[in-house]
Amino acid sequence: IIHADEETYHERLGRMIDKLSRVAEERQKFLADAGVNTMYEYNAAHPQAPFPVLLMVIDNFAALGENHEGLVENTLVPLIRRSQAVGIAFVVSAGGGVVSKVASLFGERVTFRQTNTDRYLDLVGRGAIEFGNVPGRGYIRIDQRPLLFQAARPVGSLEANVAGDALAETADLQRMAANMREQAAGLQLRTQPDPISTLPEIVPLLALLEGAAA
Numbered sequence: 001i002i003h004a005d006e007e008t009y010h011e012r013l014g015r016m017i018d019k020l021s022r023v024a025e026e027r028q029k030f031l032a033d034a035g036v037n038t039m040y041e042y043n044a045a046h047p048q049a050p051f052p053v054l055l056m057v058i059d060n061f062a063a064l065g066e067n068h069e070g071l072v073e074n075t076l077v078p079l080i081r082r083s084q085a086v087g088i089a090f091v092v093s094a095g096g097g098v099v100s101k102v103a104s105l106f107g108e109r110v111t112f113r114q115t116n117t118d119r120y121l122d123l124v125g126r127g128a129i130e131f132g133n134v135p136g137r138g139y140i141r142i143d144q145r146p147l148l149f150q151a152a153r154p155v156g157s158l159e160a161n162v163a164g165d166a167l168a169e170t171a172d173l174q175r176m177a178a179n180m181r182e183q184a185a186g187l188q189l190r191t192q193p194d195p196i197s198t199l200p201e202i203v204p205l206l207a208l209l210e211g212a213a214a
């Protein structure tokens with residue numbers, strides 16, 4: 001999890017996108033050598049040794065585009081465009097809206113209640129009707145048409161005072177991620193997500209000498 005208020009946010013963000021770009025290039029070459037078009041075709045033909053799907057979740061994509069326009073335009077958008085075939089999935093939230101050339105890259109779109117009902121047409125297509133203020137109620141686009149759905153959070157995952165408390169919500173998200181890692185450890189998965197580290201500010205001389213000797 002990378003937060004925008006971290007001191008190392010910009011470095012970790014750049015390193016993460018660079019890493020995903022390298023993985024995409026490596027997988028594209030691997031698929032070409034294997035004679036298949038997508039990672040899903042390869043996994044279907046090799047169920048004994050499948051490649052994992054990588055999932056990247058971006059909260060508030062519009063703000064990311066405003067603060068890192070060059071990174072989004074030159075690196076992230078091309079990565080999203082070629083990501084599906086190589087088994088990299090992107091999930092983004094966009095409270096402020098996403099420009100059309102980016103929105104067109106996402107096949108599935110989900111929206112909760114919009115105060116401006118005209119937004120439904122842009123997000124999920126024609127046919128959405130206005131509904132009341134029901135928490136978790138929204139639309140998902142299926143076959144170019146809106147389908148009404150109801151979402152729910154796991155019971156007991158939030159503290160009683162979380163509503164409107166950004167720090168509490170962050171802590172809750174971290175607990176959920178920790179629970180997911182704990183459950184994944186019991187599944188004996190072949191791979192685990194790699195950490196996104198930053199360069200240390202201070203490196204002991206002894207460590208440098210030992211690294212050079214190795």
